[in-house]
Amino acid sequence: MRLRALLDTDALGLSLLGGEDELDRTVRGVMTTDLRDPSRYLSGGELVLTGLAWHREPADSEPFARLMAAAGVAAVAAGTAEFGYVPEDFVEACARHRVPLFSVAQSVAFGTITEHVVRQVSGERAGDLAAVVDRHRRLMTSGPAGGGPDVVLDLLGSDLDLRAWVLSPTGRAIAGSSAAGPALPAEIRTRLAAEHLAALRTGRRSPHRVTVEGVTYSLFPIGSAQKDGPAAAPSPDARASVLADWLLAVEADAGDWPEERLDLLQGVTQLISVERERRDAARTVRRRLAQEVLELVQAGAAPAEIAARLRVAAPVLLPGLGAAPHWQVVVARVEWADQQGEKAEGGAVAQSLLEEILIAPEAGARPDAAEPSDRIAVAHSGDEAIALVPLPAVAAEHDGSEQGLLADTLLTAVREPLAAGLADQGRLSIGVSAAVHSAEGLRGALEEARHARRVAAARTGVVCAAGHQELASHVLLLPFVPDDVRRAFTARLLDPLRDYDHKHRAELIATLEAFLDCDGSWTRCASRLHLHVNTLRYRVGRIEQLTGRDLSRLEDKLDFFLALRMS
DSSP states (O other), X not given: OBHHHHHTOGGXXXXXXXXXXXXXXXXXXXXXXXXXXXXXXXXXXXXXXXXXXXXSSGGGHHHHHHHHHHHTOSEEEEESTTTSSOOHHHHHHHHHTXXXXXXXXXXXXXXXXXHHHHXXXXXXXXXXXXXXXXXXXXXXXXXXXXXXXXXXXXXXXXXXXXXXXXXXXXXXXXXXXXXXXXXXXXXXXHHHHHHHHHHHHTTOOSSEEEEETTEEEEEXXXXXXXXXXXXXXXOHHHHXXXXXXXXXEESSOGGGOOHHHHHHHHHHHHHHHHHHHHHHHHTHHHHHHXXXXXXXXXXXXXXXXXXXHHHHHXXXXXXXXXXXXXXXXXXXXXXXXXXXXXXXOOHHHHHHHHHHHTSOTTSOOXXXXXXXXXXXXXXXXXXXXXXXXXXXXXXXXXXXXOOSOOHHHHTTTTXXXXXXXXXXXXXXXXXXXXXXXXGGGHHHHHHHHHHXXXXXXXXXXXXXXXXXXXXXXXXXXXXXXXXXXXXXXXXXXXXXXXXXXXXXXXXXXXXXXXXXXXXXXXXXXXXXXXXXXXXXXXXXXXXXXXXXXXXXXXXXXXXXXXXXXXX
């Protein structure tokens, strides 16, 4: 189909902002993205839909437009919900690079445009899935309850005789066609997810074919397409998105499929991605609640103020709950291995992984059922994700057994696929607090979970977790140290280092934190900081000189550790 045909379709709400001479370009697919660099997922000829969340300043427009031109996209369609308009600097950048640019009316959902393009392109490529796409569109007109992944998979089964399932990156069953028969066993789902993540991580072209117990499955990424040609090292953004994407598992060997059939299945993944976006959008309120509560806790707000915010959060996370719940805090961090100086923010992917990991395994995957993760509020800041998990208020166990989440069982079902997805490129560490019964306890629970995560990070393995039972008693006491005592203690030890850092940009505080995190290992600490061991020894010597302490003594190490935790 041509760009001109899209512009002539009033229901799509498209207005041309630039590129009138290019309207005869052919559209071969569609992709929705807000990544700053989505080029890895583009193969050419796509209509790229973007909400402009990547646009933070005018200077961002030029590289995005340049990347779109280099990828050979047919056009870009920008939503106006973020700013109320499409920024002029982006219009000019697209014009310079001869990238046709449309604006999308706020009343038109990206899903509507996606379905229209997929339907038209599929109809032109082949006839065997055109009826599937069209019927799915009609079913979705009644709202989410009439559509969803299950409907698409049912039509795949009835029209193409394909048994298929949608799985999360950890192997959780999200949807399956009724023709697929019994649900896939957990061990097969876990194996498929692990093989899929390993294939994406190494840049292999999809679909990925896997044989499990004599049955061949073809695995398609949901909402992304890989380029032809030699695999390249994933960018930091790509490494993160690999761990968050759903996958479509089809019980068939796609190795001998014609290009037309492969294109049709790629179109189906784009339809399913619409449902993924809807579910992600539904988590916005819970994420905001978590952010508000945690900002109050970290700012040292009065317990009454925190309790008021918890009263707002409880009905959203546990509808119909009569009594105030207990709460647990879970902290997660994804630490990426350095690749030629590239760095990736781990907070967003840690947030997605934590939401996935905390979904109750016994919950069903019916599209009309509430998402199990509706009970969980997860925020992220920098490289850290923090979950606020409500627990129904129950009477204390007389036998002293544990309540709520346990670290040693939390990763049982997800360790294999996540380890395959991270491999030697990164590590996931998780810390779990004990349950607390009031706002006053949240500050301690947060510090407890953070320290438990550091305990987990010190272990070997790609995916590790630790719980509050494994912590030293001082972690439980820190939150209750009076503020004036905290300030005096930390100032005596850390102010000389801060002053020196301010004057000389020496990074002594960062060096001290890394040295303690590495348990005093010179080699590990130097590697983490990318320093020569002699440089590290010089810095540690300067710390000892400025503070009068000896970092070879356990007592002084402990004092520094406590000071850093309380600062």
